[in-house]
């Protein structure tokens with residue numbers, strides 16, 4: 001039976017149907033083990049095989065250079081907001097780090113980091129978050145432990161088209177790629193560390209992937225909890241404690257799906273076409289739909305927009321969401337901090353599904369404009 005609901009949720013989000021089907025076939029018994037992955041010891045050779053294969057697929061699909069380690073952790077992106085400062089503070093003699101705040105998630109990361117070090121915001125955050133300031137306005141600190149940015153702001157729909165250029169090249173660049181990992185080509189080598197939760201583009205919640213340059217390991221502050229200590233986890237091949245075995249397995253299946261779809265370049269082309277289907281309707285609506293984000297940094301993954309003008313008309317927005325639900329399109333409500341509508345178009349959302357939304361938007365406008 002084919003599913004009919006189209007899930008535009010921001011995360012946990014749609015997982016490719018082929019992946020769910022494969023998981024279903026293997027649910028009771030994984031290969032010839034006689035048991036489910038859910039029941040498998042994280043120290044068994046079978047699970048070790050799943051971990052190694054997942055890492056290999058990730059390295060291939062993201063072209064991760066050899067000088068980087070891949071860690072499978074828990075605690076989500078939010079755990080990394082604390083782990084990054086605790087593990088990397090050693091790089092700064094003055095105990096400070098640079099943060100580029102371009103949306104709600106980098107703002108949260110900066111707030112959490114303040115518990116552990118001095119946070120220097122490299123520019124005054126633009127509120128509402130609709131634009132990334134030009135290079136000339138970024139003020140870096142030569143003694144920063146690292147420069148932190150969020151590659152795609154899930155709530156605000158602000159996405160970096162390229163990693164930011166740094167002034168001081170010995171300062172490592174840190175990226176939160178939770179909501180755009182493997183949706184577009186991304187140069188890991190320009191970074192010291194990148195991390196992502198897997199619940200948007202890579203499967204289920206529970207797994208947090210950290211990709212870290214080897215020279216940054218082994219200098220965590222002494223108070224760092226072992227579960228957030230990169231070196232401790234690396235030494236134990238990411239089984240310092242019980243890892244989220246099923247989430248890792250699902251990520252392996254999603255990575256196989258990505259490979260079979262032609263990899264990140266093919267997905268990027270598809271994602272550009274998908275987001276254009278929505279942005280084109282917004283831009284051709286003479287203000288009926290309104291997306292506040294500057295053209296230079298509009299996200300391919302999360303598209304926030306208002307219905308009924310710049311500030312949105314709450315009645316129309318309610319009708320819009322209800323009408324969409326009647327047509328089996330769900331989870332379109334914008335984040336409570338920005339309101340309106342948000343369409344999340346992660347890798348698993350197809351062009352056909354996106355077209356269904358854009359057609360609905362056109363019809364809704366004809367009816368209510």
Ligand code: PMP
Pocket residue numbers: 011075076077078079105150152153154155176177178179197
């Ligand atoms: N960073 C980004 C960009 C996110 O979108 C999210 C979650 N939506 C987080 C971090 C936090 O992730 P988690 O809820 O897994 O801690």
